Amino acid sequence: MTTVREATFDVLRACGMVDIFSNPGSTEVPFLVDLPSDFRFRLALHEGSVVGMATGFAIATERPAFVLLHTTAGLGNAVGALATARVNRAPLVVVVGQQDRRHLALEPFLTGHLTALAGPYPVWTSEPALPQDVPSAIRRACHEAAYGRGPAIVIVPRDDWDDPVADDLGLAAPLEVRRPPAIDHASVAEIASLLADSRSPAIVAGAGADTPATWTALTELVERLGCPVWQEAFGARAGFPQDHPLFAGQLPAGRVRLRETLAPYDVVLVIGTGAFRQYPFEPGPLVRSGAIVVVVADEAAAVHRSSATLGVVADPSLVCGRLVELVSRRETSRHTSRTIPPVPEGPFSARHVFAALAEQLPEDAVLVEETPSTRPLLHQYVPARAPRGFVSAAMGGLGFALPAAAGLRLGDPTRPVVAVVGDGSSMYGIQALWSAAKYGCGVLYLVLSNGGYAVMDLLAARQGGKPAWPGFDVDLRAMAEALGCPARLITDETTLRATFDEVLPGLADRREPLVLDVRVTPEEHFEP
Known part of the structure; x- marks a missing residue:
């Protein structure tokens, strides 16, 4: 007789979900020990990074990615990233561990009130009534995530995995769901x-x-x-x-x-x-x-x-x-010429970075963005030239770009990936650099270090007041290296261009990430 765990692995194989993105705890141990050799475990050091990396992977592969979270703490830490996955239309199958079913009524340590914790962001949530329902729920979650275009959550108590499932019981979910290609x-x-x-x-x-x-x-x-x-x-x-x-x-x-x-x-x-x-x-x-x-x-x-x-x-x-x-072809001479603003003379700024990147970025590159104060400038200088050429966090919350870029690279190793991130934004997902290094994700991370939350400073100035928050200056190169990720400090355009000359032509074949801590002067204008 097959166990719930074995039947679930069969479902995951059939759905093409053999990569497991997780930061696990005790409630997930029974599922993960002695993981079958055809599965790949992808560790991240914070649940926001777990979901962010899975989101990038799902975008790159265009199929659901599998996420394993640890009860209340794990799901709670991941809610912001799940909201981003929902608005980014990224299909995720999210299994959340729960305490042992046999004493849930006593609310033991690590019990979670989980069904509503993620709020309205999941496209579907299931708390199977019986252990034997778990494989079917995960199969349905794969369909719901794919066609609802977002995260689907299944809550599984830790003792369910070893329960038996009758081999002839079958799944309470279709093996395949088709959406007819007919149109109105x-x-x-x-x-x-x-x-x-x-x-x-x-x-x-x-x-x-x-x-x-x-x-x-x-x-x-x-x-x-x-x-x-x-x-x-x-x-x-x-x-x-x-x-x-x-x-x-x-x-x-x-x-x-x-x-x-x-x-x-x-x-x-x-x-x-x-x-x-x-x-x-x-x-x-x-x-x-x-x-x-x-x-x-x-x-x-x-x-x-x-x-x-x-x-x-x-x-x-x-x-x-x-x-x-x-529709008939129209005889028209209308066309729009994309205006690229000149790079002003003066201190080294994001404009210099974007102008250099636009000249040297490979056409098929995936550009991942999380730089709120300079995103409008990035759009002006660096166009998306291929499908999936630009990826950003649709929800607006920070902490997406670093893990998502790693997931995009894992999901499609044939395409070069460049992430442009603000130094403030990087602090929300810095742990993802460990995973990028661990799994050989050859991403080029451009961190624009302007010494604070520049977009907040600009918004405060627009409000006519002074910000209540201080600026900050962190050593991103040291942080990246401490997480096992190579990093360099860039303080001028000449060094930046020389680094681009060295790195960008071979970025598609790169097998380790590189962080460039690029020190720039803050922009003086922001228009969403």
Whole structure:
């Protein structure tokens, strides 16, 4: 007779989840001891890093990643990263250990009240009623994570793993779930008609458009329409080639500038995201009166929360591909030339770093971003040129980039990975450098050290007051080296460019991470 543990390993194999991302405790020991040789255990030193690394891995592999967390403490530490995974649309199967089922009623040490601890961020949560239900719950969690595009949680008491499962019992979940590739042809025809009648259409691309199939179909549609393409504000990923002549830039995150930006367009087709992502609250409508907004996304929640005339839940690549067949090519000379700001003379700053990176970054590189005070500048200098060319934390919480970059590299070792991180941001996930070094993740980490939380200082200045928080200066090179990760200090542009000359051409083949502690002058302006 098979045990729950053995049946679970069979489920994980069938789902392609043989990498286990974890920072385990006593409740997970019965599952992990004598791990089968075809599984790979990936240790991180904090649960935020565990989930962040798994999130990057899931994005890179485009399939669910398996996370194992330790009861209340582990799940509690991971909630912020789980929120990021949800908004980043990263499928995760998260098993959370629980105390022994046989004395849970007494609430022994390490008992967790777990079902609601992660709040609304899981796409699905299960606390199996019987040990024998655990493999089925994990199988279903794989489906829920894949099609809900987020973390699915299963809570498993430590004594469940050794219980028997009848070999002929079967799983209470399908072996395979298919979502038919059919689309609503009437809805697509309606969208095509709106575009045909439009005098001045525009497209907004979101993270949900960041697949090779959607890039191809959307690019062909844009070229037939001859219309500009905007990237959603604070997008976790790029949904369109940002070096394309029709790419117009990043949408503003405030209503006033958003309304001004979209004012010339009578039909705005939003692909792969909702309408529209905002940051500071401002009164007034999102778009001018009379403008028609159409949203197409395969995430129902994104469609449901949109301010739109029409919303369609469907695969964006299929809808765009069908629209290409239905819309006529427009004779237009419209094009958008991407404006690259000049690098000013003066102290060494993030602009110098981004300008040098733009010149030397491999075209297929994955750029991971977590630098709040300079993200707008990064977008101006360094475009995403391939699917999955840009990855960021959609939730806005810090601590994502360092572990996610390691996971992206683990998930797809063929592509070079560069993470651009602020020194303040790095403090939220610095433990991930240990895992990056341990597992040979050849990531180039560019840490922009400006001596504090620069974005907070800029926001305080905009508020007209002085910050209550102090600046800080940490020795990131020493911290990285203490965690087993090679690091260098960079204080000038000449040294930076020489380092890029040395490292970037061979980054795809690199087998150890490298941290560059780049000391820069803080920027004086921030506009989300």
